[in-house]
Amino acid sequence: xxxPDGYLSPGTSLVFYAGMVPVWYIASRMVEKTxxxxxxxxxxxxxxxxxxxxxxxxxVPGGSSGHMVGSTIxxxxxxxxxxxxxxxxxxxxxxxxxxxxxxxxxxxxxxxxAFVASFSGYYLYRALSALMPNRRPLAAGLAAYAxxxxxxxAAAMELGVQPLIATGAGGRPLYAxxxxxxxxxxxxxxxxxxxxxxxxxxxxxxxxYVMKEGGLKERxxxxxxxxxxxxxxVLLTPLGLLASGSPWGEWGRVELxxxxxxxxxxxxxxNGWKGVMSRxxxxxxxxxxEGAAFYAFSAALGSLCVVLLVFLWGKLWRR
Amino acid sequence: MKEEVYRLQGVSFSYGASLAVKDVSFAVGRGETLxxxxxxxxxxxTLLKILxxxxxPSAGIMSFLGERLSEETIxxxxxxxxxxRVGFVFAEPxxxxxxxxxxxxxAFGPLQLGLSGDEVRRRxxxxxxxxxxxxxxxxxxxxxxxxxxxxxxxxxxxxINPEVLLLDEPTNGLDPRAQVWLHELIQGLKGxxxxxxxxxxxxxxxxxTDRAIVLDEAHGIAADGPSTExxxxxxxxxxTNIIHEHAHRHGDVVHIHGHSxxxxxxxxxx
Amino acid sequence: MKIPGWLREESASGRxxxxxxxGEGFIDRTLGNIASFMEGAFDREYSPGGVLQSIEPRARxxxxxxxxxxxxxxxxxxxxxxVVSLTVVLALLSGVRIGRLLKRTMPALVFTSxxxxxxxxxxxxxxxxxLNIGGAAVTGEGVRTGLFIIARVGAMSGLTALLMLAxxxxxxxxxxxxxVPSFFVTALFMTYRYVFMLMKTAExxxxxxxxxxxxxxxxxxxxxxxxxxxxxxxxxxxSIADEVTLAMxxxxxxxxxxxxxxxxxxxxxxxxxxxxxxxxxxxIGL
Numbered sequence: 024x025x026x027p028d029g030y031l032s033p034g035t036s037l038v039f040y041a042g043m044v045p046v047w048y049i050a051s052r053m054v055e056k057t058x059x060x061x062x063x064x065x066x067x068x069x070x071x072x073x074x075x076x077x078x079x080x081x082x083v084p085g086g087s088s089g090h091m092v093g094s095t096i097x098x099x100x101x102x103x104x105x106x107x108x109x110x111x112x113x114x115x116x117x118x119x120x121x122x123x124x125x126x127x128x129x130x131x132x133x134x135x136x137a138f139v140a141s142f143s144g145y146y147l148y149r150a151l152s153a154l155m156p157n158r159r160p161l162a163a164g165l166a167a168y169a170x171x172x173x174x175x176x177a178a179a180m181e182l183g184v185q186p187l188i189a190t191g192a193g194g195r196p197l198y199a200x201x202x203x204x205x206x207x208x209x210x211x212x213x214x215x216x217x218x219x220x221x222x223x224x225x226x227x228x229x230x231x232y233v234m235k236e237g238g239l240k241e242r243x244x245x246x247x248x249x250x251x252x253x254x255x256x257v258l259l260t261p262l263g264l265l266a267s268g269s270p271w272g273e274w275g276r277v278e279l280x281x282x283x284x285x286x287x288x289x290x291x292x293x294n295g296w297k298g299v300m301s302r303x304x305x306x307x308x309x310x311x312x313e314g315a316a317f318y319a320f321s322a323a324l325g326s327l328c329v330v331l332l333v334f335l336w337g338k339l340w341r342r
Numbered sequence: 343m344k345e346e347v348y349r350l351q352g353v354s355f356s357y358g359a360s361l362a363v364k365d366v367s368f369a370v371g372r373g374e375t376l377x378x379x380x381x382x383x384x385x386x387x388t389l390l391k392i393l394x395x396x397x398x399p400s401a402g403i404m405s406f407l408g409e410r411l412s413e414e415t416i417x418x419x420x421x422x423x424x425x426x427r428v429g430f431v432f433a434e435p436x437x438x439x440x441x442x443x444x445x446x447x448x449a450f451g452p453l454q455l456g457l458s459g460d461e462v463r464r465r466x467x468x469x470x471x472x473x474x475x476x477x478x479x480x481x482x483x484x485x486x487x488x489x490x491x492x493x494x495x496x497x498x499x500x501x502i503n504p505e506v507l508l509l510d511e512p513t514n515g516l517d518p519r520a521q522v523w524l525h526e527l528i529q530g531l532k533g534x535x536x537x538x539x540x541x542x543x544x545x546x547x548x549x550x551t552d553r554a555i556v557l558d559e560a561h562g563i564a565a566d567g568p569s570t571e572x573x574x575x576x577x578x579x580x581x582t583n584i585i586h587e588h589a590h591r592h593g594d595v596v597h598i599h600g601h602s603x604x605x606x607x608x609x610x611x612x
Numbered sequence: 613m614k615i616p617g618w619l620r621e622e623s624a625s626g627r628x629x630x631x632x633x634x635g636e637g638f639i640d641r642t643l644g645n646i647a648s649f650m651e652g653a654f655d656r657e658y659s660p661g662g663v664l665q666s667i668e669p670r671a672r673x674x675x676x677x678x679x680x681x682x683x684x685x686x687x688x689x690x691x692x693x694x695v696v697s698l699t700v701v702l703a704l705l706s707g708v709r710i711g712r713l714l715k716r717t718m719p720a721l722v723f724t725s726x727x728x729x730x731x732x733x734x735x736x737x738x739x740x741x742x743l744n745i746g747g748a749a750v751t752g753e754g755v756r757t758g759l760f761i762i763a764r765v766g767a768m769s770g771l772t773a774l775l776m777l778a779x780x781x782x783x784x785x786x787x788x789x790x791x792v793p794s795f796f797v798t799a800l801f802m803t804y805r806y807v808f809m810l811m812k813t814a815e816x817x818x819x820x821x822x823x824x825x826x827x828x829x830x831x832x833x834x835x836x837x838x839x840x841x842x843x844x845x846x847x848x849x850x851s852i853a854d855e856v857t858l859a860m861x862x863x864x865x866x867x868x869x870x871x872x873x874x875x876x877x878x879x880x881x882x883x884x885x886x887x888x889x890x891x892x893x894x895x896i897g898l
Contacts, residue, residue, distance in 0.1 A: 027724070029761065047796070063798065063799055063869075064857045067802030068803075068849045068850070071802075071803050071809075072810065074803070075810040078642060078811065079645075080637075080639075082637075082831055082838070113803065116807070119784070122719060196761070199761075228838060228842070232839040322894045325890075326890040329885065330882050330885055334877065422864070432858075440806075440860070442786065454865050480780075483805075
């Protein structure tokens with residue numbers, strides 16, 4: 024489910040970074056409050072655990088085996104906010120050092136596998152284990168199944184909207200090329216049928232083992248406020264609308280923006296640029312040598328500003 | 343006795359329902375080298391963590407240089423002064439090495455305690471040089487051998503220049519050469535620093551320490567006296583399960599004698 | 613100590629049979645995963661004397677990220693070719709062998725090639741057919757679309773790979789510290805560091821199982837094995853976390869990491885950032 028670099032348009036990437044920055048910030052503050060100020064190593068080790076758990080292949084009926092992501096376990100053990108940070112650390116490590124996922128898509132991957140999966144997994148687990156207090160492993164398994172599928176759905180959405188929001192000459196896709204009608208089934212079917220059950224199985228196995236052996240306390244804040252789950256549902260509603268709205272693939276950009284309501288201005292503008300380029304004319308007026316020179320000049324001016332900013336920032340940083 | 347560094351009165355500690363340290367009282371003078379010996383699970387490590395104020399006694403009073411040590415005072419003004427004066431070398435070097443390079447590892451303590459960058463750099467370079475590990479400076483700590491890891495862990499604590507050094511099982515997992523290195527280091531600093539060493543390596547107790555405290559399996563103090571006396575008391579050592587009767591075969595003769603339990607170091611979780 | 617009689621006897625052979633290894637594929641796959649992780653982690657020859665290596669880590673990261681974004685923005689093949697060429701030139705100047713660069717880029721390229729292959733069919737991309745396979749036609753437009761996406765993925769992952777190959781890990785984390793809040797960088801490094809420790813434990817567990825498994829195993833037992841090992845690793849995780857916290861507190865950590873103040877950037881570093889941002893600005897319009 025790790026989306027590599029180059030699959031999402033810069034606009035999409037930026038939107039998810041912008042969305043995740045406050046989440047990371049709040050998460051780091053929440054962790055300081057709810058866990059303890061000095062629990063930095065716990066987060067790091069939570070991340071390391073998730074990383075290692077992905078290495079384990081779980082045997083499933085039929086002689087096959089698959090690996091899990093572990094977001095739900097980490098969220099159940101550490102609490103959802105710490106879970107978000109721990110999973111993001113895992114993803115950052117995978118993207119940077121092991122070329123699994125990407126740098127520009129790190130925001131989106133964190134949204135799917137850290138944010139969506141941790142919160143939905145955690146609160147579903149709390150809600151379900153309140154309903155069936157004696158069958159917590161089952162509750163954890165079901166929560167993990169839902170969480171992994173929700174994050175797969177989120178990833179499918181992100182990939183599937185690419186042909187709608189960023190196209191080049193003659194409408195040819197520039198990033199992930201398949202429309203929602205293809206991306207959603209292609210992404211969700213394996214998760215509904217294979218990875219979801221593996222995740223559910225792995226999670227409930229671990230939870231039942233930990234419960235049986237005891238010795239590991241859940242570190243997250245105890246209260247499972249129902250309102251937080253509601254907030255999560257509200258947050259996920261746009262995704263739900265996308266999933267159940269109009270027939271696949273017939274969305275225009277207008278309808279998409281009406282549905283989501285917040286197609287960012289940057290993304291629109293970005294399309295504008297691509298639109299100009301699509302006519303195979305250079306984007307600056309008139310073209311020709313002067314135009315090119317003018318364009319190069321403004322690019323040079325821009326990079327001079329960047330250098331100046333970095334220089335000043337370095338000066339400030341030192342103090 | 344010289345100036346008192348530590349004084350413990352009736353200190354106890356329990357993990358949940360299980361008692362780990364029971365009603366322990368003793369004092370440590372400046373410049374002493376004190377061994378804490380006892381069987382696995384007798385509470386040596388826990389006692390050291392209490393002495394480093396990492397965990398707090400559930401009962402009893404502990405003072406450091408005349409000041410009362412508690413969860414409250416360590417969070418207040420005492421905390422910084424205490425951390426500058428007391429260094430703790432963990433049994434497992436891996437938990438102590440978490441920085442990108444050996445140099446950063448050495449710098450971590452002094453930097454947290456607010457020393458200036460230049461001062462810290464100078465200190466780390468001198469220390470690497472003095473301990474003969476200057477070639478390791480740029481290496482990531484997790485790529486080191488276990489002996490090197492131990493050296494770096496000790497160096498990272500020495501970098502703070504503490505007055506008191508708490509060493510938890512320092513010879514565990516060390517090859518003979520590294521053990522010699524450690525003996526020489528402690529010998530060199532003996533008298534200048536106060537050492538409290540938790541160990542079940544009896545050769546270390548005899549060679550390096552002046553005084554020994556024996557913890558029994560009920561987690562209390564079974565004996566407290568000069569190291570030579572303690573090591574001479576075979577019954578005490580047998581009773582506290584520090585040595586055990588051991589069948590040995592020399593040719594055709596089987597004879598029974600006391601033997602330290604230190605031959606392996608299997609008490610760490612697998 | 614009394615040794616049981618059977619333990620003194622020679623071990624019996626021939627009781628298990630070769631075919632009985634069936635069902636242990638998940639162990640091999642787990643070990644395979646761990647092996648490829650270790651290879652990925654250690655498969656780097658850091659060569660010190662190159663151009664990229666001489667750039668201050670912070671500037672190196674910022675500059676490469678600018679180039680990655682340039683590749684992300686590119687709307688034409690020409691821009692992507694320029695970025696790829698720049699990557700190759702930088703690699704050569706930095707003493708990073710192209711083979712190694714390719715090796716790290718390969719997984720993403722292979723995956724993407726498979727993923728985009730259907731886009732070349734007329735079903736997805738209408739256009740002039742260049743090849744007919746059964747009922748489906750491969751269109752020129754489709755092929756171009758697919759190649760373009762592959763080129764972009766290659767350019768972007770190639771740049772990331774170059775950054776990794778031209779940086780010592782310590783430099784990388786030091787550089788990140790200038791870009792990301794140090795809370796996260798420290799946590800990230802510690803994650804990295806303890807992944808190794810836990811990974812070693814996991815490997816030992818899997819190897820121990822493989823060495824003991826003689827006859828085929830039942831699914832339930834195999835799943836129980838997974839559960840108990842994961843539970844153990846989880847508990848080990850928690851106990852290491854506690855110890856590490858204490859070890860940090862013992863050395864004066866109070867919740868906020870203090871580090872060396874970073875050195876200022878030199879002219880060379882600023883020039884590198886400037887050049888990279890120039891490429892980024894150029895790519896916006898190209």
